[in-house]
Amino acid sequence: MKSSIAIVADADTVTGFKLGGIKEGYAVETPQEAEKNLENLIKGKQVSIIITTEKIGDEIRDFIDKYTKSSALPMIIEIPDKSGPSDRAVDPMRDLIKRVIGVEMVK
Amino acid sequence: MAQEMIEGINPTRMELLKLKQREKLAVKGYSLLKEKRNALIMEFFNILERVKGSRENVEEKLKEAFEDLTASQIFMGDLAVNKSALSVKESVEVEIDSRSIMGVVVPVVGSTTSPERTVVERGYSFVDTSVKLDEAAKKFEESIALIIELGEIEKTIILLASEIESTKRRVNALEHIIIPRLENTVKYIEMRLEEMERENFVRLKMIKKSMEME
Numbered sequence: 001m002k003s004s005i006a007i008v009a010d011a012d013t014v015t016g017f018k019l020g021g022i023k024e025g026y027a028v029e030t031p032q033e034a035e036k037n038l039e040n041l042i043k044g045k046q047v048s049i050i051i052t053t054e055k056i057g058d059e060i061r062d063f064i065d066k067y068t069k070s071s072a073l074p075m076i077i078e079i080p081d082k083s084g085p086s087d088r089a090v091d092p093m094r095d096l097i098k099r100v101i102g103v104e105m106v107k
Numbered sequence: 108m109a110q111e112m113i114e115g116i117n118p119t120r121m122e123l124l125k126l127k128q129r130e131k132l133a134v135k136g137y138s139l140l141k142e143k144r145n146a147l148i149m150e151f152f153n154i155l156e157r158v159k160g161s162r163e164n165v166e167e168k169l170k171e172a173f174e175d176l177t178a179s180q181i182f183m184g185d186l187a188v189n190k191s192a193l194s195v196k197e198s199v200e201v202e203i204d205s206r207s208i209m210g211v212v213v214p215v216v217g218s219t220t221s222p223e224r225t226v227v228e229r230g231y232s233f234v235d236t237s238v239k240l241d242e243a244a245k246k247f248e249e250s251i252a253l254i255i256e257l258g259e260i261e262k263t264i265i266l267l268a269s270e271i272e273s274t275k276r277r278v279n280a281l282e283h284i285i286i287p288r289l290e291n292t293v294k295y296i297e298m299r300l301e302e303m304e305r306e307n308f309v310r311l312k313m314i315k316k317s318m319e320m321e
Contacts, residue, residue: 021248075258082176
């Protein structure tokens with residue numbers, strides 16, 4: 001199945017990824033806007049990978065979980081924006097792995 | 108340990124047979140689920156090997172990319188950068204497949220049409236662009252490939268993890284609650300039946316004795 005990639009993020013990140021060759025970029029300012037754009041993309045079904053920033057991801061965590069927890073597609077990938085990786089108290093991946101395996105894995 | 112049993116069961120032979128059937132089924136299900144859990148965990152470890160460091164790679168690459176982007180914005184101005192970005196041709200197309208690991212459908216991202224291009228192929232003009240813009244574009248292209256791979260891996264981990272959790276819970280419930288409960292109930296019914304047999308036996312003896320007395 002062929003499909004494309006979209007990006008929903010702040011203006012600078014969108015510009016960067018457009019330079020990198022992603023056509024569908026939506027610059028958003030508020031979490032509400034981000035939600036609206038994401039919803040349209042997901043409903044549209046043509047896009048199966050959506051890149052967003054960690055900041056936006058943290059703000060609309062519930063919304064993202066609703067669409068991504070149980071199904072394989074779409075993938076929503078969170079990346080750091082230009083201010084660098086956000087300092088999260090717990091790395092969600094690490095936390096998940098620890099919960100499943102039961103012991104801390106050195107990542 | 109308190110001998111937990113299934114409530115509201117009559118100690119009859121019929122119930123005993125039924126319960127024994129159920130116990131057999133539970134044990135069978137338990138061993139199947141245990142195998143499933145082990146297989147899932149093995150897959151999980153395989154994927155953990157791949158996740159090592161890939162997020163750090165992405166973060167590193169993006170940091171460089173953003174540095175170059177900011178530099179080109181300083182040289183050329185925001186508007187010019189935006190303009191160039193708009194004229195870049197689309198480069199990324201992915202082939203998405205899925206495979207199933209013990210019934211968990213995970214995405215497999217196939218050959219990403221090599222996003223790395225030469226300067227000419229990108230599509231913006233060279234007249235008023237800085238070399239930093241070329242650098243930034245190149246780095247973003249590289250990071251897109253990394254991000255896609257990371258996304259695939261993380262998604263797989265999340266899906267596998269939730270399946271492992273629910274399988275684990277089921278295995279534990281069977282092992283520690285349902286099977287012991289069934290065993291205890293079977294034992295209880297067997298004892299009751301034996302007890303009833305003995306009672307009957309004694310009763311018959313008593314009757315016989317009293318008949319002889321007459």
